[in-house]
Amino acid sequence: MIPQTLKTELTEYVKHYPSERVGLITVMHKLQKHYGGWLPDEAIAEAAEIVGIPEPEVEGVATFYNWFFREPVGRRIIVVCDSISCHLCGCDRLVEHFKKRLGIGMGETTADGEYTLLPVVCLGNCDQAPSIMIDEETYNRVTPEKLDEILEQLSAESAKGES
Structure with a gap:
């Protein structure tokens, strides 16, 4: 209540x-x-x-609506655009990298409750594919290496108590 x-x-x-x-x-x-x-x-x-x-x-x-959740989710929501543009530019590699890096696949939440990984039909950034969104921040032309940098930055922010 x-x-x-x-x-x-x-x-x-x-x-x-x-x-x-x-x-x-x-x-x-x-x-x-x-x-x-x-x-x-x-x-x-x-x-x-x-x-x-x-x-x-x-x-x-x-x-x-995509941004309402009927089940518990992680503290941070990661959405991976899976539009045709993002598929052609490697979003599947990003999903595989998330699996290796965070140990989760689409629709799953990390054991520590930090991240939930979800697909989204389009983030509207087809000219800058592949795109992901973490919480309200959009990242474009994401590579596995760039993804590592983003996750390191988020981990550092979490360690400092920021978000």
């Missing part, structure tokens, strides 16, 4: 719209953050109550 202060904040937020359902996406993002990066059934019920729509409609939104 969410704290009353968060529930009040979200309820007040949606009141600013002509229809509360307009604020659903923002409510879901805030609930996902509260629940550590994913939306358990409880969060779906809370969003439905706050916005005033049936739970199945909230579930439909949660499963439609």
Whole structure:
């Protein structure tokens, strides 16, 4: 259950719209953050109550959009573009490198809960393929060597307590 202060904040937020359902996406993002990066059934019920729509409609939104997660995920989300451009430019090599480096394949989370690796249909950077996104940062023309540099930098940031 969410704290009353968060529930009040979200309820007040949606009141600013002509229809509360307009604020659903923002409510879901805030609930996902509260629940550590994913939306358990409880969060779906809370969003439905706050916005005033049936739970199945909230579930439909949660499963439609790529950035809502219905299962626990890692602290950092890595998405690998698997569009035709990225395939032609080597995204498969990146996925294999993630397997070697992190010990996970697509749809899996590292044992320490740090990373979840997911596919995405397109990141919109076809002219700079292959592309990946880690959290909200996009990386283009990624090679296995560049991937190592990125992961080293992220590890260093995590060690310092940054993210």
